[in-house]
Amino acid sequence: MKILVCISKTPDTTSKISFTADGAKFNDAGISFIMNPYDEWYALVRACELVEKNGGTVTLINVGGADNDQTIRKGLAIGATDAVRIDAEPKSALFIAKQIAEYAKSQNYDIVFCGKESIDYNGSEVGAMVAEYLDQPFVSYASKLDINGNTATLERDIEGGVEILEVQTPFVVSAAKGMAEQRIPNMMGIMKAKSKPFQVVAPVEFPDLAVPVKFTLPKEKTGVKLVSPDDMDELVRLLHEEAKVI
Amino acid sequence: MILVFAEATSGHFKKAAFEAVTYGIQTANLLGSQCVALTLGKVENAGQLGVYGASKVYNVANEHLANFDSQVYAAVIAQAAEKLGATVVVLSHTSTGKSLLGRLAARLKAGSVAGVKSLPDVSGGGFKVNKGVYSGKAIATYEISSPIKLVSLAGNEIPLQSTGNEVAVESLDVTAPSSRVKVLDVKREEGIVPLPEAVTVVSAGRGMKGPENWGIVEDLAKALGATTACSRPVADADWRPHHEHVGQTGVAIRPNLYIAIGISGAIQHLAGVNQSKVIVVINKDPEAPFFKAADYGVVGDLFEVVPKLTEAVKKFKAS
Ligand SMILES: Cc1cc2nc3c(=O)[nH]c(=O)nc-3n(C[C@H](O)[C@H](O)[C@H](O)COP(=O)(O)OP(=O)(O)OC[C@H]3O[C@@H](n4cnc5c(N)ncnc54)[C@H](O)[C@@H]3O)c2cc1C
Numbered sequence: 001m002k003i004l005v006c007i008s009k010t011p012d013t014t015s016k017i018s019f020t021a022d023g024a025k026f027n028d029a030g031i032s033f034i035m036n037p038y039d040e041w042y043a044l045v046r047a048c049e050l051v052e053k054n055g056g057t058v059t060l061i062n063v064g065g066a067d068n069d070q071t072i073r074k075g076l077a078i079g080a081t082d083a084v085r086i087d088a089e090p091k092s093a094l095f096i097a098k099q100i101a102e103y104a105k106s107q108n109y110d111i112v113f114c115g116k117e118s119i120d121y122n123g124s125e126v127g128a129m130v131a132e133y134l135d136q137p138f139v140s141y142a143s144k145l146d147i148n149g150n151t152a153t154l155e156r157d158i159e160g161g162v163e164i165l166e167v168q169t170p171f172v173v174s175a176a177k178g179m180a181e182q183r184i185p186n187m188m189g190i191m192k193a194k195s196k197p198f199q200v201v202a203p204v205e206f207p208d209l210a211v212p213v214k215f216t217l218p219k220e221k222t223g224v225k226l227v228s229p230d231d232m233d234e235l236v237r238l239l240h241e242e243a244k245v246i
Numbered sequence: 247m248i249l250v251f252a253e254a255t256s257g258h259f260k261k262a263a264f265e266a267v268t269y270g271i272q273t274a275n276l277l278g279s280q281c282v283a284l285t286l287g288k289v290e291n292a293g294q295l296g297v298y299g300a301s302k303v304y305n306v307a308n309e310h311l312a313n314f315d316s317q318v319y320a321a322v323i324a325q326a327a328e329k330l331g332a333t334v335v336v337l338s339h340t341s342t343g344k345s346l347l348g349r350l351a352a353r354l355k356a357g358s359v360a361g362v363k364s365l366p367d368v369s370g371g372g373f374k375v376n377k378g379v380y381s382g383k384a385i386a387t388y389e390i391s392s393p394i395k396l397v398s399l400a401g402n403e404i405p406l407q408s409t410g411n412e413v414a415v416e417s418l419d420v421t422a423p424s425s426r427v428k429v430l431d432v433k434r435e436e437g438i439v440p441l442p443e444a445v446t447v448v449s450a451g452r453g454m455k456g457p458e459n460w461g462i463v464e465d466l467a468k469a470l471g472a473t474t475a476c477s478r479p480v481a482d483a484d485w486r487p488h489h490e491h492v493g494q495t496g497v498a499i500r501p502n503l504y505i506a507i508g509i510s511g512a513i514q515h516l517a518g519v520n521q522s523k524v525i526v527v528i529n530k531d532p533e534a535p536f537f538k539a540a541d542y543g544v545v546g547d548l549f550e551v552v553p554k555l556t557e558a559v560k561k562f563k564a565s
């Protein structure tokens with residue numbers, strides 16, 4: 001079986017976010033970057049498990065500059081077979097998806113994995129877009145995926161529950177918590193990753209139709225109002241009269 | 247024209263659908279345009295969308311629309327948008343909307359912004375909207391430059407406004423491809439408001455010491471009509487079900503009121519709850535980082551404070 005896993009690079013989850021003074025750009029000074037957790041812990045690990053069991057290959061794809069190579073190598077160390085980087089600045093979701101779909105369309109992947117969302121853009125968009133470009137079904141927010149021949153059974157998180165569904169390959173899936181357990185790459189994985197095939201491909205022409213033009217930080221809380229632990233009537237009064245939430 | 251896809255679950259609208267229509271009419275007013283709504287499959291009482299501002303409600307009835315499949319739904323909504331000449335399409339930022347937005351963007355070659363939290367700024371003929379990015383740690387203003395604009399509206403951002411009356415429902419003739427996804431089963435917890443939709447959330451962390459102590463949290467939630475949530479280590483230890491885990495790697499929520507009990511307020515926890523309107527923190531450690539993100543705080547032992555709070559809430563509700 002042939003699997004493609006879309007990975008993006010995001011700031012570490014503990015990062016303090018800031019922007020340039022004019023608010024136009026993310027300030028990456030002092031930021032350490034990681035592979036988007038949903039892509040790494042769930043999508044990539046499940047893809048590796050499926051191939052370990054059924055045979056096949058796991059290809060990583062990333063749209064980004066050379067500064068993404070370290071993240072991609074980590075994916076190879078975790079167990080992917082090979083990697084492709086589309087050499088372009090990823091500014092909009094549709095642009096990214098177009099690049100991935102253009103590469104994927106001639107490769108006949110059985111499954112294209114992505115994460116449920118990137119923790120920087122928080123769009124949950126790229127997977128659905130790739131599915132549309134490839135004219136394939138899309139199962140979003142999957143917390144479980146099993147495959148038997150060409151038939152996959154998945155659980156998808158919906159508001160207040162799960163949907164259990166069946167779909168034939170090929171399809172696109174976005175991975176949520178529950179699909180697999182995080183894997184820490186071992187020394188052998190890291191050594192092997194150095195010699196695994198890694199291709200850099202030029203992008204296709206495509207416009208950016210929705211781009212961020214300005215960033216702001218949310219209003220700081222003005223300071224916590226402390227209420228005595230012995231006066232919960234006062235807390236209730238504040239929540240009712242001042243905050244108007246009960 | 248502004249087209250709103252008003253989504254229904256088992257034939258019934260939730261608040262998200264009314265919020266989307268309210269957003270649609272307010273956007274239409276800014277653009278000097280009209281707002282119409284689209285419903286798919288069998289929907290009860292579709293005409294009530296007129297109350298929130300839809301001047302017309304269209305319905306597409308087709309056996310292929312009985313279960314949600316993003317491929318089928320996107321095909322139908324895209325045809326409707328083209329047929330009706332929509333310039334803006336509004337969805338809800340729900341599990342359904344999230345699977346549709348990207349597909350529609352690809353189909354209509356339209357710029358899209360997921361989870362918007364503001365009406366568009368249309369000054370100078372542009373179209374700019376705000377959305378939360380970096381897991382709620384920042385807000386980005388996006389400019390959409392394509393002829394058709396696509397947005398999905400974050401929940402609990404736009405106060406509902408009833409401006410009109412029920413309208414007639416017209417059927418719209420577009421084709422629906424057959425679904426390649428087979429829904430085998432849907433399991434939903436009955437009787438509780440799902441976390442992403444909850445207006446009030448009571449959440450607890452490792453300070454609870456063990457699952458056997460959760461009774462006081464559930465009592466408080468019950469008194470408030472709230473949904474319960476928890477921090478990640480609590481779900482990882484199976485003290486609580488996984489769907490209650492909120493934060494960066496769990497569910498992101500934006501209720502009006504979030505009460506955090508025995509949770510330290512780690513940055514990854516805050517990432518999922520920092521868009522709550524009002525945050526109350528109960529913690530015995532006055533140095534707990536959560537207090538910095540809180541509106542109201544109680545420094546004290548949760549095993550004493552929480553039952554007292556529950557009593558106070560009950561007293562208030564009874565008065
Ligand atoms: C990549 C990554 C992703 C993560 N994602 C998430 C996520 O999505 N969600 C999440 O929640 N965490 C997440 N975490 C974990 C996070 O960093 C914290 O470890 C976690 O949130 C701590 O949970 P807690 O506050 O319940 O426990 P603790 O940090 O142990 O805090 C317990 C608190 O309870 C208080 N307390 C103890 N006893 C009492 C008492 N009797 N009365 C009152 N207060 C008391 C203590 O003072 C303390 O502040 C993530 C971590 C990483 C590395």
Ligand SMILES: Nc1ncnc2c1ncn2[C@@H]1O[C@H](COP(=O)(O)O)[C@@H](O)[C@H]1O
Nearest residue numbers: 006008063114115117118123124125126
């Ligand atoms: N630059 C990128 N390169 C490759 N895949 C990406 C990129 N950005 C996002 N993705 C994939 O799309 C998913 C959803 O991202 P988003 O739509 O940004 O929330 C991520 O979890 C990744 O799997």
